Amino acid sequence: MRCPFCGHLDTQVKDSRPAEDGNAIRRRRQCPACSARFTTFERVQLRELTVLKKSGRRVQFDREKLNRSIHLAMQKRNIEPERIEQMISGIVRRLESTGESDVTSDRVGEMVMEALKNLDAVAYVRYASVYKDFHKVQDFREFITDEDLAPGHPDTESEPEQGAEGE
Numbered sequence: 001m002r003c004p005f006c007g008h009l010d011t012q013v014k015d016s017r018p019a020e021d022g023n024a025i026r027r028r029r030q031c032p033a034c035s036a037r038f039t040t041f042e043r044v045q046l047r048e049l050t051v052l053k054k055s056g057r058r059v060q061f062d063r064e065k066l067n068r069s070i071h072l073a074m075q076k077r078n079i080e081p082e083r084i085e086q087m088i089s090g091i092v093r094r095l096e097s098t099g100e101s102d103v104t105s106d107r108v109g110e111m112v113m114e115a116l117k118n119l120d121a122v123a124y125v126r127y128a129s130v131y132k133d134f135h136k137v138q139d140f141r142e143f144i145t146d147e148d149l150a151p152g153h154p155d156t157e158s159e160p161e162q163g164a165e166g167e
Helices: 063-073 081-096 105-119 121-131 137-146
Strands: 012-019 024-030 037-043 050-052 058-060 102-104
Touching: 050 105, 063 081, 063 105, 063 121, 081 105, 102 105, 105 121, 121 137
Parallel strands: 050 102
Antiparallel strands: 012 024, 024 037, 050 058
């Protein structure tokens, strides 16, 4: 493995352990040239996936892009990183196990929406606002109403009300 810091072609594995409930191996590596340490993950890849974009363009599936978009929706939410990683791994496994090497960007988006809806309502609405291209506040209102995420719904977290205590 190439060192991400100095580009040296050979790095040494210092420690390996299972990660993501046994679906990956986490390796701590060290570069003999610059002594930098870094972590890599090794995962099983069942097949190469190609994403068919709405424009007709075909791009290679990028787990990191999926990871970034989900983490953006989850920003400042109190969800354990392990649960987020399990969700991402589950989406990737489902995509790879379809038997198809081509998957539409819509299918990926719907799988993310489904997973986020089950994990965190706020992240779900955040992701939906980008995925469904909301332009107005009314788009949020309609989505929240249509998805039955209005206050009082058991899937939504209610924030403690700010009272006038001490006044």
